[in-house]
Amino acid sequence: MPTSLEPALFDSVEEGLKDVIDPELGVNIVDLGLVYDLAWDDENDALIVSMTLTSAGCPLTDVIEEQVSQSLDGIVERFRINWVWMPPWGPERITDDGRDMMRAIGFAI
Amino acid sequence: MTAQKVCPVEELSPSTARRVVLDGIPIAVVRDSAGDVHAIGDTCTHGDISLSEGFVEDDGLECWAHGSKFSLTTGKPSTCRLSSRSPFSPSRSSTATCTSTRALGSRSERQRLMSTLEIRDLKVSIETDQGTKHILKGVDLTINQGEIHAVMGPNGSGKSTLAYTIAGHPRYHVEGGTITFDGQNVLDMSVDERARAGLFLAMQYPVEIPGVTVTNFLRTAKTAIDGEEPSIRHWGKTVKDAMSNLRMDSSFAARNVNEGFSGGEKKRHEILQLELLKPKFAILDETDSGLDVDALKIVSEGVNRAHQETGLGVLLITHYTRILRYIKPDFVHVFVDGKVAEEGGSELAERLEDEGYDRYLVAQA
Numbered sequence: 001m002p003t004s005l006e007p008a009l010f011d012s013v014e015e016g017l018k019d020v021i022d023p024e025l026g027v028n029i030v031d032l033g034l035v036y037d038l039a040w041d042d043e044n045d046a047l048i049v050s051m052t053l054t055s056a057g058c059p060l061t062d063v064i065e066e067q068v069s070q071s072l073d074g075i076v077e078r079f080r081i082n083w084v085w086m087p088p089w090g091p092e093r094i095t096d097d098g099r100d101m102m103r104a105i106g107f108a109i
Numbered sequence: 110m111t112a113q114k115v116c117p118v119e120e121l122s123p124s125t126a127r128r129v130v131l132d133g134i135p136i137a138v139v140r141d142s143a144g145d146v147h148a149i150g151d152t153c154t155h156g157d158i159s160l161s162e163g164f165v166e167d168d169g170l171e172c173w174a175h176g177s178k179f180s181l182t183t184g185k186p187s188t189c190r191l192s193s194r195s196p197f198s199p200s201r202s203s204t205a206t207c208t209s210t211r212a213l214g215s216r217s218e219r220q221r222l223m224s225t226l227e228i229r230d231l232k233v234s235i236e237t238d239q240g241t242k243h244i245l246k247g248v249d250l251t252i253n254q255g256e257i258h259a260v261m262g263p264n265g266s267g268k269s270t271l272a273y274t275i276a277g278h279p280r281y282h283v284e285g286g287t288i289t290f291d292g293q294n295v296l297d298m299s300v301d302e303r304a305r306a307g308l309f310l311a312m313q314y315p316v317e318i319p320g321v322t323v324t325n326f327l328r329t330a331k332t333a334i335d336g337e338e339p340s341i342r343h344w345g346k347t348v349k350d351a352m353s354n355l356r357m358d359s360s361f362a363a364r365n366v367n368e369g370f371s372g373g374e375k376k377r378h379e380i381l382q383l384e385l386l387k388p389k390f391a392i393l394d395e396t397d398s399g400l401d402v403d404a405l406k407i408v409s410e411g412v413n414r415a416h417q418e419t420g421l422g423v424l425l426i427t428h429y430t431r432i433l434r435y436i437k438p439d440f441v442h443v444f445v446d447g448k449v450a451e452e453g454g455s456e457l458a459e460r461l462e463d464e465g466y467d468r469y470l471v472a473q474a
Contacts (some may be wrong), residue, residue: 026341096175100345103363104324 002039002048012075013038014049019071022053023060030108033093036084052089061092114358118146126170137161139181149184153177157419174230205433208270216329217382224291224307224389225255226275228415231286233267234307244270248288250424254389257416257423259433259458262444268426269313272394276310277303290390303348305334307389311396318366323378324348326366328383334386351384356407356413373404380411387415390422397432409435430462444470 005013015068017035018028029035029051037050048070053061065081072079091109102109114130115138121127126139126153135151137160151160151173160179169178177186213407217319225400233245244267260268274281275288277300280305288295292304298306302323318326327348330339339347350361367375376396383391393412397405410462413436433441433455441457443450450469451457 028342055403097345100324102343103322104328104341104344104348105392106325108320 001063002041005038005040005047009076009088011097013049013072016071016075017068020064020067023063024054025107026105027098031062031095031098031101032089032093033095034089035062042082046080047072048075048080048082050082050084052084053060054089056088096098117215124165126163126165128159134337135159141165142167147181148177149181156185159342169294187246187263187427187434199338209279213268214251214429218303223420224422225254226252226295226308226424227287227289228271228275229287229289231271231274231288232284233270234282235270235280241283244281244447245274247446248371248447249451250442250449252424254421254422255420256439257315257425257436259438259441260424260426260444261428261430261458263448264428266444268444269394269429269448271397272310272445275303275308275392276300290416301333305336307350309383309386309388309391310407311376311383311391312392313394313396315367315370315375315379315399317368317370317390319368320431322363323363323366330382334388348381348385351381355381355411357381372399373401376400376404376408377411380408380415384411384415387419390424392424392426392473394426395428396425397427397429405432406435412436430458433458443451443469 005009014030014035017030020029021027022023022029022032029084032054034053035049035051037048039048039050040046043047053064061083068079068081092108099109113129115121115127115129118140121138122145122361123140124142126137126361130135136148137151139147139149139161141147142165149160149170152158153160153174154177158170158172158174160170163173166178169180179186224343228248228250231245231248232243234241234243235274236242248271250258250260250269250271260271262268270281274283275295277298283296285386289440290303290308295303295306320352328339328344333385344360348362357374357377361370361374361378364370367378370378376399379393379396391412396408399438400408412423412425416423421439423436425438425468426434429434438455438458441461442452443457443461445466452470
């Protein structure tokens with residue numbers, strides 16, 4: 001049964017995941033709103049990252065999984081990604097910081 | 110972070126420092142008088158000055174330029190020897206707030222490490238409907254980094270022409286003379302090459318660029334000048350902090366460049382560019398025109414701040430002396446009919462305040 005994370009761990013994980021950059025947009029997955037949930041799997045003592053991608057057919061799931069693994073190194077020992085496709089991602093999920101970054105890169109948003 | 114061998118300990122004498130660049134970061138490796146080795150960041154908080162060229166004391170590594178001392182254990186600045194305080198030094202700055210770049214060591218020392226922009230016998234013309242108009246008729250001017258030069262004169266004397274010619278405006282045709290930057294011929298460089306070399310122009314009439322946001326424009330310019338993209342994660346905050354120093358609302362970052370900006374907002378945006386791009390020389394073309402007293406103070410604060418933090422050279426073009434009360438010039442040059450008619454220190458500006466330009470125009474007649 002997945003449980004919620006301690007606030008301190010949640011913050012560390014979220015900070016770490018900000019190093020994972022969506023290759024198409026150039027902004028990190030947290031500020032894009034791609035990370036839907038963070039939970040803890042007590043049975044396996046592992047982090048569960050429930051996340052999606054900007055398009056369902058994206059062929060880069062392996063690349064992003066690898067980046068997530070690198071970014072979480074030192075923060076958690078074990079994790080798994082729970083790929084979620086419903087509800088589908090939309091640009092309204094982008095945070096204000098994410099919008100600032102996209103504008104700086106040159107997107108009209 | 111990788112480890113890098115610098116040298117055997119014995120090779121570094123006690124009370125000396127050596128500069129080393131590791132992973133792109135300049136580091137000062139210091140051996141103190143007791144023989145212990147330390148390593149701290151090599152860049153002074155004032156600007157691009159190498160601390161390892163300074164003095165190794167027991168209580169820190171002292172910067173040769175202003176006397177700021179940096180702890181050998183934490184790398185943080187501890188003291189600053191300067192006593193004069195500019196009324197415009199920012200109180201919330203995270204860098205050392207000591208002021209007055211006048212204490213920059215002897216002139217020859219400054220010139221050895223600082224850049225020089227030299228204009229010799231410059232003659233410039235422009236094509237008009239009535240034929241070729243000769244505007245500059247042999248201008249001589251030298252600016253060293255760290256110096257503030259005011260260029261004043263009656264309308265039509267060629268002040269803006271000088272600014273645009275240095276920047277590389279295609280309409281201005283150089284008939285003769287030279288402009289060199291540390292000996293390199295500026296007139297051979299394209300406009301963007303001049304910008305990358307460290308020249309900056311704050312325009313008198315900034316142009317609107319619909320479709321390009323301020324944040325995108327600034328980041329693109331910064332990338333072009335530095336040769337690498339500033340971190341996207343920190344760029345937002347960097348711009349926000351610089352904007353708040355100039356009393357610009359953060360919403361400006363999302364607006365299109367200069368679109369719908371008031372005169373004061375346009376001028377502040379020019380100075381925002383100056384603070385973010387950190388050029389070696391800034392040419393400010395009548396930055397004071399159309400500004401009320403509050404905007405003038407804020408803009409002047411920005412110029413002084415950039416001057417203190419980076420030691421930039423300033424060529425301040427102005428018709429009125431008002432801005433010179435806030436930005437103190439080291440040298441004043443009076444332009445009349447395309448040439449330098451008189452040069453002096455700030456007392457010349459005071460004389461112009463009292464007498465105006467009549468003296469030169471009468472002499473011409």
